[in-house]
Amino acid sequence: MQNILLIxxxxxxxxxxxxxxxxxxxHAELQRKNNSMNSYIEVFxxxxxxxxxxxxxxxTHARGxxxxxxxxxxxxxxxxxxxxxxxxxxRDLKECIIEKNIPFLGIxxxxxxxxxxYGATVDFVPDRENIPGKKYNEFRxxxxxxxxxxxxxxxxxxxxxxxxxxxxxxxxxEELELTCTxxxxxxxxxxxxxxxxxxxxxxxxxxxxxxxxxxFVKKFxxxxxxxxxxxxxxDGHR
Numbered sequence: 001m002q003n004i005l006l007i008x009x010x011x012x013x014x015x016x017x018x019x020x021x022x023x024x025x026x027h028a029e030l031q032r033k034n035n036s037m038n039s040y041i042e043v044f045x046x047x048x049x050x051x052x053x054x055x056x057x058x059x060t061h062a063r064g065x066x067x068x069x070x071x072x073x074x075x076x077x078x079x080x081x082x083x084x085x086x087x088x089x090x091r092d093l094k095e096c097i098i099e100k101n102i103p104f105l106g107i108x109x110x111x112x113x114x115x116x117x118y119g120a121t122v123d124f125v126p127d128r129e130n131i132p133g134k135k136y137n138e139f140r141x142x143x144x145x146x147x148x149x150x151x152x153x154x155x156x157x158x159x160x161x162x163x164x165x166x167x168x169x170x171x172x173x174e175e176l177e178l179t180c181t182x183x184x185x186x187x188x189x190x191x192x193x194x195x196x197x198x199x200x201x202x203x204x205x206x207x208x209x210x211x212x213x214x215x216f217v218k219k220f221x222x223x224x225x226x227x228x229x230x231x232x233x234x235d236g237h238r
Contacts (some may be wrong), residue, residue, distance in 0.1 A: 005224060008053070008072040008111060010046050016073050017207045019107075023071055026218045030225075037225055039068055046089045047077070055094035069224025070097050071217075074108030074203060078167055079122040086117045090117050097197075103224045104197040108165055111199035115190055118173040121182035125168050125185075128172035139208055142188050142200075146179035149189065149198070150222045159212030161202035168201060196227055203216060 007023055009016050024041045030038045043057050051059070060067060072093065077086055094117045097104050106114040112122045128134050143158050144150055150157070169187040172178055180200060181191025190199045196221075204213030 003068040003225075004042045004060060004065050005039050005221065006067045006070045007041060008045055008046060008070060008089075010073065010075040010077065010086070010108070012047060012076040015045065019073050021215065022207075023217060023221075026047075026206050027221050028216060030218060030221055033232045039225060047075075047085050052088055054096050057092075057096045067097075067102055069103045069221070069227070070105070070173045071220075072104070072106045072110035072113075073205075074110065074164070079109070079112045079116050080124075080167065080219050086113065089113070093117065098192065098195050101195055103220075104195075104198035105220050105228045106197075107205070108201060108203055110189065111201050112167060112169055114197065114199040115169040115173065115176065115187070115209070118175045118192075120173050120176070121170040121220070123170055124166055128166065129148075135164045136184060137182055138163050140165060140184060140202065142182050142202060144180055144189075146177065146191060148191055149179045153219050155214060156212075156215075159216055160208050160210045161200070161204045161213040161216070162206035162208065163202045164206075165201060196223075200236075 007018060007020055020043055043060065044053065046053055058068065074160060077083055090113050099132060116122050125136065130236060139160050140163050141158055142161050144156060159237055163185070168185055172187060172190065175193055176190045177193055179191045179198065182188045185201055188201045191197065205217040206213060
């Protein structure tokens, strides 16, 4: 069975080609170093597809393939707009990805969507009128707090990542826990307490000379693949 590393791009204006290219190249870089890493990239566009994510997952299974990890990207959509396609995406993420134990990382908008699925409040950042452009657009230092993320990130305590957002998560639901924070955003990262589902408010796929964000993404790709190998070993399947 072929393994798919899925990128969900919930774009409104135009596809997130740069983010898709970065994740694809980091995946290829890991494959060049590890010949046993049997996976390839597929991209799903929920805002412009005729099928839902649930349809896509069913089609993938029918094609004899399996999704082994999911990156869900940012968007110009806001959670507070209550858009129908966003609600459908959230429903399917929860039902078909997160609670099926498929490793997941939500970025920016998808971080907020992930949090909202479990009851978090999402709203505009405080003092928005005094922020240039009424949204954050900055590189910031992200502190990693939680041992689960530190384990994935080889005990890294902090990294620099690009923040581009006008909304943020305001509280932490019972089923989730805080993993990352920063000076300008308390809830920078979340994890589900039961499932291998994580999120980050900033954009680690954006280039910074430290390459900290890219390393963050690359280690999540490795985590996705290692989780799949663990499940195969545990289940006794090839």
